[in-house]
Amino acid sequence: MLQHLFKLIWNKKKTHMLLIVEIWASFMVLFGLATLIVVNVGNYREPLGFSYERVWAIGLNTNQDTTELADKVQRIAQRLNAYPEVESVSRMSSNFPFSANQMNNGIEYNKRNVLADHYVTDENFAKTLEMPVVAGKWYRHTDSVGKYWPIVINQKAKEGLFGDENALGKVVGERLKVVGVVDNFKAKGEFMSNKPAYFELVNAKDSWNNTMLIRVKPGTDAVFEAKVVKDIATMVKGWSVEVDYLTDSRKNQHNLVLVPVIIASIISGFLLINVALGLFGVLNLSIAKRRGEIGLRRAIGATGSGIASQFIGEIWVLATFAMLIGLLFAAQFPILNVFDLQAGVYISAILIAIAVIYGIVTICALFPSRQAALIQPAVALHEE
Amino acid sequence: MLTNYIKIAWKVLLRHPFYTFITLFGISLTLTVLMVLTSFLDHIFGSHYPETKRDRSAYIMQVVQRDSASSGRSTGPMSFKFLTNFVKTLKTPERVTICSFVNSSNAYVGSQKIKLNTKFTDADFWRIMDFDFLEGKPYNEQNIANGEYVVVINDDLKKQYFDNSEESVIGKTIDIESINYKIIGVVKGSPVTRPFSYADVYFPYTAPKSNYQQSGMRGGFVSVILAKQKSDIPAIQEEFQSRVSTIPLPGVENGWKYHTVEIKAEPYAENFIGTILDAGPGLKTVFFGILFFVLFMLLGLPAINLVNVNVSRIMERGSEIGIRKAFGAPVRTLVWQFIIENIFITFIGGAIALLLTSIVIYFINSSGWIAYADLTINLSVFLISILVCLIFGFLSGVLPALRMSKLTIAEALKS
Numbered sequence: 001m002l003q004h005l006f007k008l009i010w011n012k013k014k015t016h017m018l019l020i021v022e023i024w025a026s027f028m029v030l031f032g033l034a035t036l037i038v039v040n041v042g043n044y045r046e047p048l049g050f051s052y053e054r055v056w057a058i059g060l061n062t063n064q065d066t067t068e069l070a071d072k073v074q075r076i077a078q079r080l081n082a083y084p085e086v087e088s089v090s091r092m093s094s095n096f097p098f099s100a101n102q103m104n105n106g107i108e109y110n111k112r113n114v115l116a117d118h119y120v121t122d123e124n125f126a127k128t129l130e131m132p133v134v135a136g137k138w139y140r141h142t143d144s145v146g147k148y149w150p151i152v153i154n155q156k157a158k159e160g161l162f163g164d165e166n167a168l169g170k171v172v173g174e175r176l177k178v179v180g181v182v183d184n185f186k187a188k189g190e191f192m193s194n195k196p197a198y199f200e201l202v203n204a205k206d207s208w209n210n211t212m213l214i215r216v217k218p219g220t221d222a223v224f225e226a227k228v229v230k231d232i233a234t235m236v237k238g239w240s241v242e243v244d245y246l247t248d249s250r251k252n253q254h255n256l257v258l259v260p261v262i263i264a265s266i267i268s269g270f271l272l273i274n275v276a277l278g279l280f281g282v283l284n285l286s287i288a289k290r291r292g293e294i295g296l297r298r299a300i301g302a303t304g305s306g307i308a309s310q311f312i313g314e315i316w317v318l319a320t321f322a323m324l325i326g327l328l329f330a331a332q333f334p335i336l337n338v339f340d341l342q343a344g345v346y347i348s349a350i351l352i353a354i355a356v357i358y359g360i361v362t363i364c365a366l367f368p369s370r371q372a373a374l375i376q377p378a379v380a381l382h383e384e
Numbered sequence: 385m386l387t388n389y390i391k392i393a394w395k396v397l398l399r400h401p402f403y404t405f406i407t408l409f410g411i412s413l414t415l416t417v418l419m420v421l422t423s424f425l426d427h428i429f430g431s432h433y434p435e436t437k438r439d440r441s442a443y444i445m446q447v448v449q450r451d452s453a454s455s456g457r458s459t460g461p462m463s464f465k466f467l468t469n470f471v472k473t474l475k476t477p478e479r480v481t482i483c484s485f486v487n488s489s490n491a492y493v494g495s496q497k498i499k500l501n502t503k504f505t506d507a508d509f510w511r512i513m514d515f516d517f518l519e520g521k522p523y524n525e526q527n528i529a530n531g532e533y534v535v536v537i538n539d540d541l542k543k544q545y546f547d548n549s550e551e552s553v554i555g556k557t558i559d560i561e562s563i564n565y566k567i568i569g570v571v572k573g574s575p576v577t578r579p580f581s582y583a584d585v586y587f588p589y590t591a592p593k594s595n596y597q598q599s600g601m602r603g604g605f606v607s608v609i610l611a612k613q614k615s616d617i618p619a620i621q622e623e624f625q626s627r628v629s630t631i632p633l634p635g636v637e638n639g640w641k642y643h644t645v646e647i648k649a650e651p652y653a654e655n656f657i658g659t660i661l662d663a664g665p666g667l668k669t670v671f672f673g674i675l676f677f678v679l680f681m682l683l684g685l686p687a688i689n690l691v692n693v694n695v696s697r698i699m700e701r702g703s704e705i706g707i708r709k710a711f712g713a714p715v716r717t718l719v720w721q722f723i724i725e726n727i728f729i730t731f732i733g734g735a736i737a738l739l740l741t742s743i744v745i746y747f748i749n750s751s752g753w754i755a756y757a758d759l760t761i762n763l764s765v766f767l768i769s770i771l772v773c774l775i776f777g778f779l780s781g782v783l784p785a786l787r788m789s790k791l792t793i794a795e796a797l798k799s
Contacts, residue, residue, distance in 0.1 A: 018692045025685050032677070063593050226492035233562035240593045241561060243490055243497075270413055271685050277406045278689035284402075285696040339670075 005310075005317045016318055019282065023322035023357060026275045030356050031330050033268045034349035036261055039193075039341060046194045049154070049184030050097065050129035052246040054218060057096045058228070060210040061240040069207030072236050079231065080214055085224050087215045090128040091202055093120040096211050097129070097187045098249035107161065107198060109172045114160035116153070116196035117187065120209045125199065126152075126182070128215050136168045136180035139201050148177035150201050154185045157196035176200065189253040272360065279364040287311060287368045294372050295380025304373035311369035312362060319361045323354060386724065393725040396701075403697050404729070407690065411733025411777075414686040415769050416740040421682075422765040423745060427577065429653040432758055434513040434574050434581050440614045441512070442621065442649040443580065444471060444607040445485075449635075449642035458640065461485055462647075463603030464589060464596035470627050471607045471649075476620045479610045481508040484594065486579055487604070491545065491560050498544050500560065501576075503583035504594040504605075510536075512610045513574075513581045520554040520569035527568075528588045535565040536586040538573035540755065560585065563592060575756040580608055600637055601645070609649055617651065624649045683772065690777065698722060709793045719782055726777035734770045741766075 009016060060076065062069055073091070080089045095101040095117075105118040125131070126138040139150035148171060158167045158181050167178045176198075186192045202209050216224070225243050232241045287294075294307055330350050334343035397404040431438035444467070449458045467482045474480060483505035491498045510522035523534050535558065537545075546553055557564040565587070574581040589596045595604060609624075611617050634643045650658060705718060738761070745759045 018688060018695070022685065022688050022692060025681060025688065028677075029681050029685070061593070063595055064597055221495055222492060222497035223495045225490075225497060229490065229492070230562050238592060240489070242488060267417060267682070270417065271681065274410050274413060274686055274689055277409060278693050281403050281406045281693050282696050285700060289700075 002313075002317075005313050008314060009317050009321065019279070019318060020322045020325070022275055022278065023319050023361070024326050026272060026360070027323050027326035027353055027357050028329060029268050029271055030353035031326070031349055033264055034352040034356075035333075035341075035345060036264060038345050038349050038352070040191050040257060040261060042345065043186075043193050044190045046186065046190075047184055048186050048190055049182065050131040052097060052129070052250060054220070055097075055128065055213055055215050055246045056225070057099070057244045057246060057249070058212040058214065058232075059094065059240075059242040059244070060212070060232070060236075061242075062207065062210070062236075063238050063240060065236065065238050070205045072239075073207065073210055074204065076232055076235060077212060079235065080212060080228070083224075083228070085217050085220045087217060088124055088128040090124040090213045091122045091209065092125060092211050092213060093118075093202075093209045094211050095119060095187070096213060096244075096246075098189055098246055098253045099187075099244075105198075107157070107172050107176070109161040109170060112161055114157055114196045116157050116160075116198050117185075119187075119197065119199045120202045121199050122202045125213070128213050130215075131182055131185070133180045133182055135166075136178070139179050139199075141201070141204065143179055144201055147175060149175050150179045151176045152180040152182060152199045153178055154182050154197045156184070156194055157198055160196050172198075189250050189257075191254060191257040276360050276364055279361065280367070283311075283315065283365055284368045284371075287372045290372075291375060291380045294375050295377045298375065298377035299381060307375075308369040308373040311372055312365045315361045315365040316358065319357055323357060326353075389721050389724045390728055392721070393728045396725065397729065400697070403693060406693055407697075407729055408733050408736060410686045410689050410693070411730055411773050412736035412740060414683065415734060415737030415766075415773065416744065417682060418769045419737065419741040419761065419766055420744050420748075423741070423759045423762050426762050426765075427575075427757065427759045429656075432578075433572075434515045435578055435652075436514045437512065437610055438652050440611045440617070441652065442609040442611065442617055443652055443655045444609070444624075444647065444649045445655055446606075446647075447601060448646040449601070449637065449640075450644045450646075451641060452634070452643040458602075458637070458642070460602055461604050461606050463598045463600055464594075464605045465599055466601045466603070467605055467607050470631075471609065471624070474609070474620065474623055474627070476611070476616055476623050477609045478612045479508050479512055480607060481512045481610075482506050482589070482605050482607050483509050483580070484589075484604045485606050486583060489560055489585075491558065493545055493547075496544075498541065500541070500584045501582065502560075502585045502587060504587045504589045504591060504596070506589055509586075512608055515574070515581075516572040518570045518572060519552050520567070522569050522586075523588050528590050531590050532588070533563065533565045533591065534568045534588065535560075535591075536569040536571055537567055538571050538584050540573050541584040542570050558585075561593070565591070573756045575754055575758065577754055577757075580606065601631075601635070602637055607649075621649050690773075694726070694777070706793055706795075715786070715790075719786060723778060723782060727774060730770065730773045730777045733773065734766075737769075738766065 058080075060073070065072075077089055077091055080086055093103065095103050103118045104115055106113055106115050108114075123138065123140045126133055133152070134155070136152075138152060143150035151172065153161070153167065153172075161167070161172065162170065167181055170178050172178060182199075184194050185197045186194055187197070229241045229243060232239070297307060298304075327350065330346070330353075332338070333341075334346040337343075435441070445461070446459050447462050447466075451457075461484075464482060472480050472482065484503055487502045487504075489500045489502050491500055507523060507525045507528060515522075518539055520536075522536055523532070527534050537553075537558065542553055545558060546556070553567050553570060556567055558567055559565075571586075573584075576582050587594065609620055611620055628645065628647050631645050633645065634641055635645075636642075648655075648658070708718060741761055745761065748754070748759055749757045
């Protein structure tokens with residue numbers, strides 16, 4: 001049966017060429033879109049690793065002020081802590097969660113190198129973001145005695161640097177000592193891939209790393225925010241203060257990912273509808289043209305469903321031809337490791353694309369083949 | 385004769401509403417997607433309010449510093465001092481403005497917080513950008529020299545801060561980060577997609593917290609150069625590059641030693657695409673690969689579809705062709721008829737696309753998705769896309785028509 005279908009298609013390869021090209025092109029479009037979606041869904045399913053509701057990032061900019069900066073930053077932190085509306089305050093580098101800023105650094109242990117996101121934070125960071133520490137503990141200022149400086153790494157960085165070994169107490173690079181391990185830390189939002197990261201204790205004396213993360217009590221609104229901004233502005237003349245709610249920044253980060261995906265989906269959706277309609281029309285016509293053949297087959301005893309399955313089988317063979325060509329292209333992505341994605345992503349994208357294509361061609365062939373099945377042999381042969 | 389063909393075409397279209405629908409759907413949808421995309425690109429890169437002189441402007445957005453081994457690199461906007469020394473003093477341009485890129489801040493009205501995008505500019509900014517002043521006027525060199533605390537705001541901020549009041553707000557003050565500024569002008573806002581001109585509040589560069597005093601090469605400022613005419617831009621670039629080559633190397637910035645400095649004054653589109661192109665050959669191939677792929681799919685898929693549908697549609701009309709041939713119609717006439725038919729349907733599709741595009745554009749403009757969006761239908765793009773559709777319609781119509789017309793009469797009639 002299958003062999004027969006192949007022969008049927010092969011014999012008319014010239015007329016089917018355009019259909020094959022069309023299905024091939026749809027397959028490629030779907031493959032691209034499915035890759036995009038699989039990557040993002042995969043990322044989204046990884047937990048974020050921290051909580052961001054009710055957390056505000058207060059960015060301080062010293063501008064032209066150059067005197068006693070470290071002191072002033074300390075005083076601001078103390079002042080923030082004193083408000084009854086504030087649950088917790090943490091000082092960190094400008095790359096706070098969901099911000100547009102990024103810092104990364106290569107870290108090394110035993111010749112194993114990992115490029116990790118680098119955050120400079122203080123001892124209250126885990127508490128402010130409600131981040132659980134899975135091994136060891138979060139560093140404190142007292143951990144900085146001696147020649148080593150404390151860091152906390154995330155699970156991904158631990159795997160990269162230490163594999164299955166215990167990470168606690170190990171010295172990374174020349175002066176960084178691991179005191180704790182946290183789970184995920186996806187600072188750019190749910191759609192970010194889970195990357196290695198490490199947190200370094202902020203030096204109380206440095207004058208940069210001037211972002212304050214505060215967790216406020218529920219129900220705190222912009223009136224309190226205005227008060228904080230005003231208080232800070234009177235404490236430190238000439239500094240700029242900027243308040244971001246992490247929930248807002250998260251929305252921005254998400255839009256950066258979602259908007260392109262939505263635009264791509266809309267365009268591909270219309271392309272596929274276009275193709276499906278065309279396919280439907282062409283099939284309808286070609287089946288109408290083969291009325292004589294169908295009548296003859298019915299006359300020698302073929303059932304209606306037999307006829308219908310023949311046409312659906314034909315279009316499946318056609319689609320398979322097209323997708324085999326498509327696979328030649330799509331297979332290059334996992335083989336050549338384009339975009340540094342895991343092969344699994346491409347394979348599931350290919351499978352999704354294949355499933356959707358078979359679905360579309362089946363739907364397109366269903367109606368014309370049902371009509372073909374209804375053809376009465378006497379009528380069809382009489383027309384001949 | 386022509387009206388006759390069109391009449392026939394119309395009848396044929398009505399006879400098979402379904403195929404007509406498929407064909408029209410394909411043509412109009414492709415044209416719509418294409419036109420909305422180009423109108424969007426035109427919105428981002430073209431010369432529009434308030435950057436109406438963009439076609440004869442060059443933009444300087446960032447300086448790239450590299451160390452000797454080219455392993456470390458530091459990129460970003462420049463300091464006010466550096467731009468004053470190296471750009472403001474150029475001889476060829478008509479005018480040069482130095483302004484900051486978009487900064488942000490907050491203002492508070494009662495329990496309401498207003499997110500502000502702020503910009504520090506010099507007085508020439510208002511001469512290069514063609515802003516519509518709804519009220520008041522811009523600040524000038526005198527205001528700046530006096531160090532006055534004055535600002536220009538956009539109409540959106542006026543609405544939010546002054547509670548939709550209709551009266552003029554000139555002379556009123558606005559509290560931003562605990563400093564009171566006097567409003568001297570209200571402009572119609574610029575869309576967020578134009579980062580060189582977009583802001584809610586415009587400060588003179590001498591206002592507090594602008595950091596214009598910063599020494600060194602890096603800072604928070606960018607520059608726009610306006611040429612007397614478009615053809616002057618290469619001369620300006622040349623003059624600028626010769627100035628840049630006088631920067632003493634190697635230099636030190638914030639304790640980091642750099643050995644090369646790259647800084648370019650480029651037309652707007654190149655300025656933005658350039659950052660992608662500069663990222664290395666790998667990314668460039670990927671970028672153009674994807675661009676080519678998308679364009680190919682966008683145009684190619686519907687075109688193949690159109691050819692496909694047309695081929696079967698015309699093949700179906702074998703008997704009609706047979707009869708016409710039997711009555712002595714030459715091949716030329718038959719082909720001509722199909723061409724006219726295809727042109728006819730393409731134009732109907734084009735008209736639908738025009739309608740759809742204006743609906744989509746109206747929706748984008750009024751949805752507030754991009755504040756102050758001013759997308760317009762681009763007529764030249766429309767004509768080009770109609771032409772592309774015509775070519776495909778032509779090919780898809782002529783090939784089967786030729787094949788048909790070569791059939792012998794008996795064979796054609798038999799089908």
